[in-house]
Amino acid sequence: QVQVVESGGGLVQPGGSLRLSCAASGAIFESYTVYWYRQAPGRRRELLAGIISGGGADYTNSVKGRFTVSRDNAKATAYLQMNALKPEDTAVYYCNLHGSSDYWGQGTQVTVSS
Numbered sequence: 001q002v003q004v005v006e007s008g009g010g011l012v013q014p015g016g017s018l019r020l021s022c023a024a025s026g027a028i029f030e031s032y033t034v035y036w037y038r039q040a041p042g043r044r045r046e047l048l049a050g051i052i053s054g055g056g057a058d059y060t061n062s063v064k065g066r067f068t069v070s071r072d073n074a075k076a077t078a079y080l081q082m083n084a085l086k087p088e089d090t091a092v093y094y095c096n097l098h099g100s101s102d103y104w105g106q107g108t109q110v111t112v113s114s
Contacts, residue, residue: 002025002103003026003103004024004095005024006106007023008021009092009111012110014085014086014087015085016085017081017082018082019082020110022080022095022105024078024103029077030053030073031099031100032053032098033051033052033098034050034095035098036069036094036096037094038089038091046060046062046091048062049067049069050069051070051078066083066084066085067080068081069081082110085112086112087113088112089110090111091109091110093108093109
């Protein structure tokens, strides 16, 4: 059974940083592309970034230059480094393993507020 667990969320002041982790078990992690999404209250889920097994990554314009996605296939873990956080980044952040099947974590709350 595949499990995906996000962690690292919390409360941070504007301009601050957080690093989210996405740990997978029960899957051949390197065979999946990993996507990061977020969903703010009353809004649709938004795709932020994706990273393929070899490390190539792409970002949506709203986070390009501030967020960096990475992965460690040996640890079956992906990361989302978030810098220069803004109040509008407040949301629940989700990790998605996309491949022969799709797996989602439960999400981790990020709140950017002074």
